[in-house]
Amino acid sequence: MYLQCGPLSMVSKRLAFSPLLQSLNQTSINPMLVRTLSKSSKDSEDSTLESTPTQGSASVKSMFNSILRGAPNKEGNEPEELSVTYSKLMARGKYVHELQVHNVKPEAMDDYIALTAEHYPRIGKDQGSEVKLFGSWTTEIGELDQAIHIWQYNHYPGYIQTKKILAQDQVYQDFQRRLRPMLRSRENQIMLEFAFWKSATAVTLPKEPSKNSIYELRTYLLQPGKMLEWEQQWRRGLEARSKFVQPIGAWFSQLGHLNYVHHMWAYPDLQVRKEMREKAWEVEGWSQTVHKTVQLIDHMQARIVTPLPYSPSN
Template sequence: MIFEMRTYSFLPADLPKYLKHAGEVGRSVRGNDYGVNCGYWTSEFGRLNQVWHLWRYESYAQREELRTKLSQNRDWVDGYLPVVQGWVRRMDIRIMNPHAPFVPPQDAGNVYEYRYYRCAVGKVGNWIGHFKEALPNRQKYSKIVGLWQTEIGQPNEVSHLWVYPDLNARTEARARLGEDESWREFQRTGRPYLRELNNVLLQPTNFSPLK
């Protein structure tokens, strides 16, 4: 199984137009017939005026097959793409291998945090190994949705998706986590493998599977 995180960047005036057309046309045309949509968000803090959407495929071969079929869907090619092409200023993709089960939350009304770290060359596996050892304790403060290593798009990158009931809950969880000595020990152990840390806070769209 592989995952693909797609990130589209917009000018402020174009983002609402894209979301309207994606919700009314794009999702109905594509559905889950060309890859399973796991989440569809807008960025709230961090990088602005972006849409992030996560897709799941059984394999690289299936992704190639389904993307080819999508490019032959006339409703997609003639009815969707020509409308949104002028609004999208930049597109980025990450093809990612999972290192933990994908666990969607059961409730709605959440906010999400996507954290993506660049590691020293050849050290992603080392960091992930230490992180997975620390993960049971880390999840006392908030729940992880997914953990991945990027294979295509961003080399030497690991990313993880977290869910919170709201922004206040995130602030409180991060504060309590910072006081946890076992987490501090993990940070000391994992820090030598890291070169860059980034995050973005994500708000689900009204058509996102993850709410």
């Protein structure tokens, strides 16, 4: 009874598991003895706390810093320093890419394709332009009535300059006014290329791409703070995949929704995709890569997309 109540209940509960009290419980317990033992333990605990007055507060402070700012690494570097280092370590550093996702009204899809075909190819064709259209697709498997565009800028100065030019371009502004009523919603992300995977103009597209070629855009939402670990594990296993299929590009989000990874592959059709993925599992190291990286992911999405007629990837 004395072990279950009162201000010393927590201490008493710990004492209940001591050999001494277990022995006493087997016979008869003297209430005065229990209270004496509890008081002795409490005094000892108070003495320990008094000898290290800052230990508890330091622990609490460390816990809140970890929640709000992320835990330091093994070398003790601050999280802010590491976040900068991660981008420098992972990013190719040559381009900035913008991912645009347009969710189109089903009844407006044909008009949408015709309108973007009229305006998107001309953007970036001017001499000295800081932007190029990397590719444009519509979703075949995934969220339907969706268009995906990837733009390539000469890093942030190129992005800033392009936005200034387009803001003063009356033809482009008229295009935007005609475009908006066709959309249910839209969003974008600023992405950086992974250093180990050169996309953009350096990418090798299929030598004779079929009109029926498909592209797979895979999107992963990683757990916060796991980006570098994912990159290191996935880079090791990429060799197994690239033996059978040429990667188109791989990026991680920098602005917009964070902790996202996107990578794209090209296949002649879904059957070939199936066969190539199965072959990759036969290569040593790929299964280990999947096992380690999947633990770092909160959400996964695989979209099959087909290039629009005006897309450079077509």
